[in-house]
Amino acid sequence: EAQVTQNPRYLITVTGKKLTVTCSQNMNHEYMSWYRQDPGLGLRQIYYSMNVEVTDKGDVPEGYKVSRKEKRNFPLILESPSPNQTSLYFCASSISTGGYYGYTFGSGTRLTVV
Amino acid sequence: AQTVTQSQPEMSVQEAETVTLSCTYDTSESDYYLFWYKQPPSRQMILVIRQEAYKQQNATENRFSVNFQKAAKSFSLKISDSQLGDAAMYFCAYRSYAGGTSYGKLTFGQGTILTVHP
Numbered sequence: 001e002a003q004v005t006q007n008p009r010y011l012i013t014v015t016g017k018k019l020t021v022t023c024s025q026n027m028n029h030e031y032m033s034w035y036r037q038d039p040g041l042g043l044r045q046i047y048y049s050m051n052v053e054v055t056d057k058g059d060v061p062e063g064y065k066v067s068r069k070e071k072r073n074f075p076l077i078l079e080s081p082s083p084n085q086t087s088l089y090f091c092a093s094s095i096s097t098g099g100y101y102g103y104t105f106g107s108g109t110r111l112t113v114v
Numbered sequence: 115a116q117t118v119t120q121s122q123p124e125m126s127v128q129e130a131e132t133v134t135l136s137c138t139y140d141t142s143e144s145d146y147y148l149f150w151y152k153q154p155p156s157r158q159m160i161l162v163i164r165q166e167a168y169k170q171q172n173a174t175e176n177r178f179s180v181n182f183q184k185a186a187k188s189f190s191l192k193i194s195d196s197q198l199g200d201a202a203m204y205f206c207a208y209r210s211y212a213g214g215t216s217y218g219k220l221t222f223g224q225g226t227i228l229t230v231h232p
Contacts, residue, residue: 042118108158
């Protein structure tokens with residue numbers, strides 16, 4: 001089954017404790033992206049990657065890191081999480097940067113930083 | 115940069131009735147795609163319908179249809195014969211035709227929560 005697998009589904013952590021949210025897709029998609037969803041703001045792009053070793057900032061990159069060492073994986077790293085990073089996070093992939101196909105989304109990670 | 119606005123934070127509809135969700139956007143591009151995504155309580159993002167800007171004909175998918183007004187930069191979603199399973203958050207989204215300066219970004223509106231009453 002074609003899918004984007006994101007883990008964990010829920011995560012509660014303390015301020016400053018490094019964490020990684022994993023994302024993997026099995027569709028050989030070139031384009032991958034991370035979003036955060038907050039009430040009243042919709043989804044906002046954090047980082048994106050157009051291919052292996054090619055990543056760039058989205059609209060809200062502060063406090064986050066990513067890497068793309070393999071085409072299928074695109075982990076999101078919070079090196080020192082803060083309470084303002086409490087949010088719902090989505091990983092998504094697309095066959096290209098072109099628009100027709102939209103995105104395939106992961107099932108989301110609910111992160112709480114206390 | 116493109117922006118997408120959904121001015122209705124919440125909408126409600128009676129089962130079997132019709133409801134329309136509004137979306138406006140701002141762009142200087144002439145070629146682009148517009149999408150409606152559904153997010154039920156499971157949090158999964160589900161593509162409902164898409165529209166290519168170069169097509170004048172409005173897209174339709176079963177009970178879901180859009181009213182695309184390119185000059186007005188408006189893209190509303192009509193749900194006919196509403197069902198309890200249609201209850202969800204709905205997001206309108208914009209994507210450039212070929213990457214462009216936004217490099218494939220999907221730009222979302224704020225979302226509209228749809229409640230369906232039995």
